[in-house]
Amino acid sequence: MEELMAILFVSLLVMVPFFSGILMLAGKGRDSRILLPVWTATALLAGFMLVKGGAFHVVIGGLYGVELMFDTFSWTFVLMNGLVFIGVTLSVKKERLPFLACPLMAMLHGTANAVFISYDLFNIFICIDLIGILAFLFIRLGKRPRQIWSAVQYLIVGNVGMILYLVGCLYGYKATGSFSMETLPAIPSVAVYLLVIGLSVKGGVFLAGLWLPEAHGEAESAVSALLSGVIVKCGIAPLLRLAELSPVASEIVPVLAVASAIYGVSYAVFDKDIKKMLAYHTISQAGFILAVPGAGHLYAISHGLFKSWLFIAAGNLPSRDLESLKQDGIKAEFWLPLFLGALAISGMPLLGGFGAKSIIFGQLSGFPAFLMYIAAIGTAVSFAKIVFLPLSAGGDLKKALSLSGLFFLACLVFRDIAAGYFVVSYILKSLVIIGTGWAIYFLVTSRKSVHLPKGAESLEHIIGLLFIMLLFMIGVSGL
Amino acid sequence: MDIVFLARLLLLSVILIGLWGVLYKKNLIMKIIAMDIMNTGAISLFVLSSWQRSRAPVIADSTVKVATSDPVPQAVILTAIVVGFSVLALLVVYVMDLSRYFHTLDTDRIQERWKS
Amino acid sequence: MRIPFDIRKAYFAAAIVVAVFLAIIPDTELGREYNAFLIAAKAGIPNTVTAIYLENRLYDTMFEVMVFSISITGALYFLKKENKFQLHDSLFTDPATIIIFRGCAMLSFLSACALAAVGHLSPGGGFAAGVAFGTSMVIQSLISDRNHLSNYLSMERPEKLEKSSWIFILAISLLTFSEIIPPDGVWGNLLSGGWIPMLNILIAIKVGLGTWALSLGFLDHKWIF
């Protein structure tokens, strides 16, 4: 019975998007709204299974086959995948997308689902490689020379990371005779480090993910929304599983998470380019997601929603430069979505980010908690730049919340109510964090501008740093 | 010295030579070839691990029990070869497209343009 | 940023240390010598690598086919778009070269057919066959006039064939997952092992057409660097 259910889920989550992608490719379809039923089916199925509860895992193909896992964790990510795709599709309907975009979206959807339900190290390797190729094509769709360069950089770094992951898989197989994730506790720690590094390249986590600001900042805004909303999660979801299952990884991943949160925020506070700033926040939010491996998926769904909303809202702006936006002001119809998104990511109650942050802070303690509070305040500081952008005259508030905006907003509000963290102490805490952040913004950062060095974001440095990190992990565990 | 250990050292050195190329070569095509060499090294490690000093995993008769190499790493690594090839083909197209805009394949010179 | 020499040396040194760590991990003896035996008995074909590739881990292979097809599609999309130059004449005109190349093309075409047909019985299989077919086509294109060649082969029908073989591969994968498999047949026969020979041929067609289209795309382009 479970086998049959699994086949049904695989055909609905993976095969249907693939088939529709191939058919769109053959029929040269350009309208992404045709695919809305596919996304909706994913979201509805995931929502139903979340409400129903329960978990089971299945091996497809018998002996040495591929193991799939259907539990709350995977269904949460699948739900996020469906919701983000619905929102992005609703937002890009007016543009004429290039011909390749719609088939690629369908295939990306299917592959992301496959990553989230996979419980097999090698299957994750191949799915993430497919995700990498799709992202590579997506980044290039905008045609600017710089996008080609950032795509090439992305693929080279990602491929080196995947080679490390492959070697990690091999050592895992050698020790246990299986690729299933259940064997993770038994595999040697060096292999776990290789797996962690390989996944953190795709997940945009600290150091390994430094390709991210360039690629996400340069891509078209709808593409950036997909990159930050879904593609980054395809690295993070297996990483979370790894941290949950393997004791070695559960020590190393939270360290990476905190470093990632602090690093991303400290660059975002001083960046004047709105898309670059959002891209740096993807690094820092990856840290928030990974900080508590047991609850990361609950943060991930919120992050997927508000980050893709923010990227879409930022794409509508007349300029990317925050200084010039500050002088000219922005029209109300562009301002409102940005404002709400910025509040959500800062953790304002009723807007998605609050419940997620409360979950994370509820389970952290000690020094990591202190550092994460700093990162949360930093988030508020950097988003104060958006919150306090002046309104210019002549805007139309009615146009502000388009279909996609309403959709995202509804999801975020519902998400927060579902989290059930409306306790006075949590509300106070988050308000204090936001207040401190805004105070710092007015007192310090709005008056000073600091240029942090960005040398580490070049190709050779990222690749080299992968090995430095590996050595560091081996050294720490050896001591 | 154990043959498998010796072979493994040599194959890891293939990966290292590839890495050296990725780090030091300036030409993007050379970087891609170096990456391919790294990939070849990783693939060879899989094949080496499947080698149990016995024959190929093709069985003549399903009723006689014979010891063979482990077919599982070999089968999964076929997949990885294809993936490596696909990535490479796509990268070559992109890199050549890049050269159309910059008239150079030197990574330092391309990166110089956005040194803000 | 121009990278200081020293830092890259440090990166490389770190990589060497990591490699040493990877080399000294001891092997565990798990006794996997009889793996192949179990798999062959289940799939009903002698070549166990193909059995795993196309039956036990067909789920992976499905994604592999997706990776390959998508990257070929993307490459062709970006190759087609701009700067399409005139079809060039043949690159080689020397008669001796042409005869040798023609022989090579013939040989790799024949090996492609053989690999695809008996991939489940002997080493080989769909992907290898497809690549061999692609190689034979690119060699053929190097020695013959492309205008002349395109009279015989318009690219439209191959494109349809490629798409439909793609869909068939996915559909057969789905059937295999749900264990709807035709009977195994006689051990060692050309038609044995359920869907496996069929999948081999379909993958060979898919990969062969893809590599062929890719190499034609490359040939039609003038590169600048």
Add this chain to the structure above:
Amino acid sequence: MTGHGLLVVGAVLLMPVMAFFTLREDHILHAIIGRGMLGIAAAIAYAFMGAPDVAVTEALMGAFLVTLLYVVVFSSGEEFRVGYVELPMIVSKEAEKLEGFAVDLLTEFGRKIKVKPNFVSFESRQALLEAVREGYMDMAIGPFVYPFDESDNYLTLPIIETRIFKKNGGEWIDLLSLMYGPENRTFDRASAEMEKGFYSVLLSEDAHDLKDILFSFMGDEENIAVPELKKKYFGVTK
């Protein structure tokens, strides 16, 4: 060490050697040949290690890859892209043949640095300016006048002097467009002031090396091609 073990070690030993020789080369063609040999060494090693399937795939894939890269290198030709909007004497198309001062100048320049110009026709000034800014075109020639067309998005390199007619509203037209272009009927010459300007070549920011070479080509005192061309088209030598 058994005989078979020696064979395996020997075949595996070939791989790092080939990898080293591949990456030691700076010449791409040599590196590609090196990659081909690495593929063959790997296939031999796999065959000895009891993995004939992987060996076949690796050998065939290596062969195909090397052929493909070889094709890329073999069919590489150098060119730069010049967009033009027709303007008599500077660039004009007659009987499928381009001629004009700027065309001859750039052809001469291309001959000197052994890179061919590839001329692409554009309908309007705006479309061409857009293409230069985006980097699709390396250069633009036609009714582009220094200092009126100066912008941060591209460089202007003056090639020959002209006169510009400018109105109070900021509207302007160059001499040749006024004489031959379709605008000469709509432009009211009487109310315009005359100023000095230069017909120029616009260079994209992305045309990396090209702009330095072209600047030095134009500024070279010993270069007799430029004055000769000026004499041919405009009868002046300055």
